[in-house]
Amino acid sequence: MSSSKKVRVRFAxxxxxxxxxxxxxxxxxxxxxxxxxxxxxxxxxxxxDQKRFVEGxxxxxxxxxxxxxxxxxxxxxxxxxxGPYRQSERKxxxxxxxxxxxxxxxxxxxxxxxxxxxxxxxxFKTSSNPTPQYDQVTRMQMRNSHSLxxxxxxxxxxxxxxxxxxxxxxxxxTISMVDMVRGEVSFETDLVDDKVLLxxxxxxTYHLAVVVDDYLMKITHAFRGEEWLxxxxxxxxxxxxxxxxxxxxxxxxxxxxLKPDGHGKLSKRDGERLGFPVxxxxxxxxxxxxxxIGFKERGFLPEAFINFLALLGWNDGTEQEIxxxxxxxxxxxxxxxxxxxARFDFEKxxxxxxxxLLQKDNESLAKMIQPFIANNGFSxxxxxLVKVVGLIKERCHLLSDFWAQGHFFFRSPENIDIDAISxxxxxxxxxFFSTWSESLANISTWDHQNIEQVxxxxxxxxxxxxxxxxxxxxxxLVGGKYGPGVFEIxxxxxxxxxxxxxxxxxxxxxx
RNA sequence: GCCGCGUUGGUCAAGGGGUUAAGACGCCUCCCUUUCACGGAGGAAUCACGGGUUCGAAUCCCGUACGUGGUACCA
Numbered sequence: 001m002s003s004s005k006k007v008r009v010r011f012a013x014x015x016x017x018x019x020x021x022x023x024x025x026x027x028x029x030x031x032x033x034x035x036x037x038x039x040x041x042x043x044x045x046x047x048x049d050q051k052r053f054v055e056g057x058x059x060x061x062x063x064x065x066x067x068x069x070x071x072x073x074x075x076x077x078x079x080x081x082x083g084p085y086r087q088s089e090r091k092x093x094x095x096x097x098x099x100x101x102x103x104x105x106x107x108x109x110x111x112x113x114x115x116x117x118x119x120x121x122x123x124f125k126t127s128s129n130p131t132p133q134y135d136q137v138t139r140m141q142m143r144n145s146h147s148l149x150x151x152x153x154x155x156x157x158x159x160x161x162x163x164x165x166x167x168x169x170x171x172x173x174t175i176s177m178v179d180m181v182r183g184e185v186s187f188e189t190d191l192v193d194d195k196v197l198l199x200x201x202x203x204x205t206y207h208l209a210v211v212v213d214d215y216l217m218k219i220t221h222a223f224r225g226e227e228w229l230x231x232x233x234x235x236x237x238x239x240x241x242x243x244x245x246x247x248x249x250x251x252x253x254x255x256x257x258l259k260p261d262g263h264g265k266l267s268k269r270d271g272e273r274l275g276f277p278v279x280x281x282x283x284x285x286x287x288x289x290x291x292x293i294g295f296k297e298r299g300f301l302p303e304a305f306i307n308f309l310a311l312l313g314w315n316d317g318t319e320q321e322i323x324x325x326x327x328x329x330x331x332x333x334x335x336x337x338x339x340x341x342a343r344f345d346f347e348k349x350x351x352x353x354x355x356x357l358l359q360k361d362n363e364s365l366a367k368m369i370q371p372f373i374a375n376n377g378f379s380x381x382x383x384x385l386v387k388v389v390g391l392i393k394e395r396c397h398l399l400s401d402f403w404a405q406g407h408f409f410f411r412s413p414e415n416i417d418i419d420a421i422s423x424x425x426x427x428x429x430x431x432f433f434s435t436w437s438e439s440l441a442n443i444s445t446w447d448h449q450n451i452e453q454v455x456x457x458x459x460x461x462x463x464x465x466x467x468x469x470x471x472x473x474x475x476x477l478v479g480g481k482y483g484p485g486v487f488e489i490x491x492x493x494x495x496x497x498x499x500x501x502x503x504x505x506x507x508x509x510x511x
Numbered sequence: 512g513c514c515g516c517g518u519u520g521g522u523c524a525a526g527g528g529g530u531u532a533a534g535a536c537g538c539c540u541c542c543c544u545u546u547c548a549c550g551g552a553g554g555a556a557u558c559a560c561g562g563g564u565u566c567g568a569a570u571c572c573c574g575u576a577c578g579u580g581g582u583a584c585c586a
Contacts, residue, residue, distance in 0.1 A: 014586050049585055114584075130512055131582055164584050182516070191514050192582090199584040206586050230515055230581040253516085256579070260522080264579075311535095315524065319534050338517095338524085341579060345522045348536045358549090395548035405548085467545050474546055482547035 007039025009221050011072070012210070014046040015057035018268065018283030018292055019064045021344070022225060022257045025309040029254060030223050031070045032310070032332040039220070043072035044213060045086040048203045055286045058086075064280040064294075068302050069325060082217040087209050094204040097212050097242060098165045098197055102145075106241040107197060109163045110134075110144040111156055133193035136171055165198035167207070167234060175233040180221075180252035180334045187233040195234050207231065211238040214249055222249040223334075226341070227265075229253045252334050255313050256341040266344050268292050276346040280305070299372065299398030300349075304356040308349045313338045322355055350397040357396060362389045369402040376403050378410040387492060391484040405483070409492055412501055413479025418508050420481065421472040425509050429469065432462040433476075437502040440495050448487035455487070476505035 009030040013023060034041040043065070045058055058076070065071060074080035084090055101107035112120070117134070120142060124132035132138060139146055144166070145153045157163070169189045176186035197208040204212070214222055232251065239248040257266045260274060271278035271292070281294035295305050307323055316323075316331040323331065357365065366385035373379060380388070392405045407413070436458050443454060459469055474486050477498065483489060490498050 012586090016586075046586065052585065110584095112584095117584085126512090128512055133582070162584095166584095185515075187515070196584050201584080203584085205584070210586095225580090226516065227580055228586090232515090255517085258579075311523070313523090317525070319525085321523095321535060340517050342524090343522060345536070348523065351536055392548085394550090465545085470545055478546090480546085484546095484548085485544095486546085 005218075005220050007034055007037040007221060008042065008217065008219050009034045009039065009223060010042040010044050010214070010217065010219050012044040012046045012213075012224075013061055014049065014052065015061065016049075016052045016054050017057060017285065018279035018294070019061055019281070020266075020268070021278055021280065021295075021309065022266065024064070024068060024070075024280050024305075025257065025312065026223060026225060026254055027065065027068070027070050028306060028309055028328075029252075029314070029332070029334070029337070032329050033221060033223070033334060034073075035329045036332055040073040040080070041070075042080070042082070042217060042219075043075035043085065044217070045076060045088075046206065046209065047086055047088045048199075048206065048209055050088070050201070050203065060281070060283060067281060067296055068306055070306075087204070087213065090209075090213065091203060093216070094198065094208055094212055095202065098204070098208060101167070101197070101238075101241055102165060104241065105168070106237075107165050107167050108145040108194075109153060109157070110142065110166045110194075110196075111148075111161050111163050112142050112144070113162075116143070134166065135169060135193040136190065139168075139194060162200040164196045164200050166194040167197050167237065169194055169237070175236050177232065177236055177251060179229075180250055181255075181337045182253060182339055185229065185232070187230075189233065189237075192233050195231070197238075207234050207238065211235055211242065211244075215239075215242070215244050215247055218247075219249045221252065223252045223254060226253045226256050252337070255338050257312060258341045258343045260344050260346065270344075274346070276349075299400035300353050301356045301360075301368075301399070304353040305349075307356070308352040312342045312344070322352075354397045357393055357399075362386045362393070365389045365393060369399050372400050372403055373410065376407070376410075380410060384409075384492075391488055391492070395482075408478040408483065408489065412497070412504070413477075415479055416505055416508065417475050417480045418505070421475055422509060424468075425472075428462060428464065429472065430506065430510065432459065432464055432469065433472070433502055433506055437499050437506075440499055443495075446491060446495065448485065448491040451490050452487040472505075473502075476502050 011023075011027045011030050013019070031041050033039070043061075047053060062075075062077065072078070074082065074085065076083075076085040079085060098107060102109065120134070120138060121132050124138060134142065141147065146168070148156070169192050171190060173189040174186050175189060176184055178184050195207050196205050198204055213219075232253070236248075239245050258264065259266050259270050266278060268278045277293045277295045277298045277300075279292050279294045281296045282291065283294065284291045296302070303324070306325060307328070310323060310328050310332075311321060314332070314337045317336060360368075363382075363386055366382055366389050369385065369389065370379075373385070388406050388409045389402070392402065395405050396402050436455060439454065439458065443451060456466075459466070470486060471481065474481065474483065477486060477489050477493070
């Protein structure tokens with residue numbers, strides 16, 4: 001490890017939409033690594049593709065990082081000494097490096113239009129080579145500063161012909177590197193194409209930008225998704241050609257997060273299909289108006305979300321699964337990151353959240369569920385909510401579950417599972433409930449112990465057993481076979497609500 | 512197609528020549544609770560396949576299969 005240099009890592013998203021869970025995990029690993037080594041975590045915005053710019057996406061990224069508690073040390077909003085932090089604002093920096101590569105013979109001008117490229121791919125396409133590349137075999141048949149005479153090139157440049165700059169891949173060379181998670185990996189240059197470095201609009205592609213920026217920003221460790229591994233040789237070559245080989249960061253290509261079922265990388269469509277979030281927070285596409293739900297709004301605690309993500313592809317070798325952020329920092333190491341992709345498991349994610357929910361005190365939980373109750377059109381004071389939380393939290397996995405598990409604390413149940421009691425219903429029960437309900441008016445001390453005592457006495461007098469009446473009572477009150485103790489519910493919802501719900505049910509049962 | 516990377520129960524995974532192959536989620540059974548959940552006790556379930564190397568392979572090597580990623584003037 002480069003011991004002398006201060007550790008600097010970066011997360012470099014392109015602001016094109018919601019922040020994917022895999023992106024958050026990449027941020028997390030960057031963050032953990034940086035903090036563990038007393039380094040700096042920088043956020044750089046990769047907005048070199050102006051066609052894909054999405055309004056609000058950058059702001060959204062900041063919000064997500066804020067919610068997760070993974071604040072960058074340097075970013076467009078808190079610039080350090082290496083700004084600007086948006087590639088679009090760094091546009092002027094890249095040309096000189098492209099020029100240097102051309103001057104040194106490592107890159108060249110290419111004048112081919114998009115149509116010509118398409119034509120080439122069509123022309124060389126065979127069944128054994130379905131996607132022909134712009135490479136050493138096709139290079140000389142295209143219009144570029146290798147195939148054209150110097151005079152022609154000068155002329156084309158002179159009249160302002162649009163051009164791109166391409167990297168000239170060397171022949172018959174093996175390029176290898178040591179990846180922090182995979183060990184040594186190698187590539188044959190003959191199989192890599194001449195990547196575009198500078199686009200016709202003067203913007204760099206990712207390939208040039210990532211190298212130039214990582215160099216200029218003194219990045220020491222570069223972590224990214226495994227999908228980048230195939231283009232690693234391009235980047236390796238660039239570091240070398242630009243003469244910065246000794247400054248090159250150490251790479252780590254992180255395993256992908258895969259769909260829970262079927263094939264491929266997890267996408268937001270899977271979330272919609274299977275009913276779970278994929279983005280960190282709600283994201284509304286400003287162009288289509290399409291809204292995608294986030295972990296936050298679905299009821300996750302950020303600590304749980306982070307903890308779950310950390311363990312998806314990494315573990316510290318012990319049996320510990322619950323880690324605070326500080327513990328994660330202390331225990332994290334890149335060489336314990338898995339090589340293989342991990343399937344996303346929403347059930348496990350919910351389990352983590354449940355663990356964190358249980359750790360929270362009722363006061364703070366009550367505050368947190370406030371918006372979820374409000375979403376359903378109800379509200380309650382903090383004191384009441386604290387009690388509700390205390391009664392139902394162990395049966396909630398997500399903050400949003402508090403409504404499903406406790407809606408009856410706020411209103412009469414919309415539906416009553418009458419079938420569950422009607423079969424064994426009889427006149428004795430009917431009259432017992434009727435008189436008991438009325439007698440509620442006489443209870444002086446309104447607490448669940450007392451209510452239960454009275455209930456039990458009357459029940460016995462009527463010749464009934466708990467098994468006969470407890471379930472019916474529960475269903476009258478909450479609507480179904482779930483929830484905390486019935487007498488605690490009665491204490492909470494009060495005399496009138498109880499009487500009302502019982503009488504409503506009694507009418508239905510009689511009919 | 513080609514190239515890269517990968518492969519331990521359904522899922523996350525420990526284990527890196529000799530283990531009864533951990534643990535967690537989920538699932539099932541039982542206990543607790545006359546609901547559900549929590550909690551407790553159990554259970555089913557795994558080294559992709561084929562060849563080597565070795566006294567001995569989940570562990571090392573080779574091949575195959577499968578998965579996954581890439582193959583853009585997108586990142």
